[in-house]
Amino acid sequence: MKRWLYPTLLLAALIGLWQVLADTGALADVFNIESFLVPSPSEVASALWDNRTLIVENGWVTLKEILLGFGCALVAGLAFAVCLHLSETLRTAFYPLLVGSQAIPILVFAPVLIVLFGYGIGPKLMIVAIICFFPITVNALDGLRSVDADAVKMMRTLDASRWQTFQRVEAPTALPYVFSGAKISIAVAVIGVVFAEWAGSSSGGLGWLVFQYNNNLRSAEVFATAFVLAVMAMALFGLLALAERRVVTWR
């Protein structure tokens, strides 16, 4: 009970405080800006309601980009991780590059991809997929590598085929790692998609919408759209965490 009550109360208090500070103009005074640039929570809520059609339409575009990009990355990343796990040559060649690539802020290549692939949904999908690919691959591979060598020996003396060992020992061992990678991926996917939509969009999306509102100084709408993006990110992460709890029951 307290687990939920206290954070909820805290959140409500913060929103209340923000409402008061925005209404009295105290926040605008502190930042030394016009008060219409600092919307109160109630203004954000009504902006959300008034623009609901636009936000839902663009939200759907963004969600599609995230899910398709993430889905591609999941399939490709898992397949690549399994290949690297099975071939030592491939692994020694690729693994250092994979780990090193984690340090590259891949987002900086977004404009390059836009230039190369145009302004449709394609480059956005690709950016999301590329961003998601690396954490999924590296985590899945680490999971497969963490398999207990004695368990594999045991499976061999119990007449397991290579596939049976993979299916009954290696894949379940790797599963929690795959979920960790997927959760990291989905969180960065939301950042990636917003950036990709900023970098070049004629196909819409919440990132593009935030950009439009921002250019028109409609700060209540900027807040409302950002709020929807935040909720979307949390919901996707929460769904993955829920799936993990349902699937990985032995931890």
Place this chain on the structure above:
Amino acid sequence: MRQDTKMPPDSGANSAVEAPPKSPSHPAGAELSVAGVEHSFGQLRTLERIDLEVDPHTVLGLVGPSGCGKSTLLELVCGLRDPDAGTIAVGAVGDAAGRLARSAFMPQRDLLLPWYSALDNAALALRNHGAGKAAARRQAAALFERFGLAGFEGSAPNELSGGMRQRVAFLRTLLAGKPLLALDEPFAALDAITRAEMQEWLAGALGEDPRTVVLVTHDVEEALYLSDRVAILSARPARIVAELRAPDPRAADRDAAVTDPAFVAVREEAMKALHEGSR
């Protein structure tokens, strides 16, 4: 499930199996013969001229100081490794794949898979052999009562006690249906009381369902109680310093058996050989 392993090696009756070269020192009757086996890990010599023979349905105990290469010897026997020199034959078949097909290995740690229930862990070999889930479960469940595991079929491994986990692991090994069982310190992780209970239990289980067993342990008493013969290994590189016959293998009353003067005398002899071999 066992193939006829008593066939003389040169009779040609085994022609279905690719006949590996056999050393003349492998008698036809033995389930396991180890002849002149040497092994090293790079520069580190682990085994030196090991000769062993185990008759069908008998238990051979292997006792030696920690790190002497007992587990390596067991992996060689099971076909998980190949020796640098010498020959190993399980049921007169000498190549690693053939040994692997004829022996089941029970590792030191129980290695129960946490994503499977006790029943599914026990049935693992049956599933590997292609049995459906339901059929494999039925076959494994039939043995749960006898193994003192009734009512725990659906339990997760972490809900079982150490002794129960070890029994599930043994059942898993048994259900592989192999003629040779290789047990690597199966009770080392258990407390003294549970270990004694498990030894008595294993003695009973082997009485009901006799198998050829190689039992690796560092516990002389355990080896002499459970085995027909005990080979004492020296410190690395391991060689056999003594082979002793156990006075009353797998006696029903363990406590009486291990305090019997004949048992105590053999144990003293084994301890002496172990000490001399560790120097």
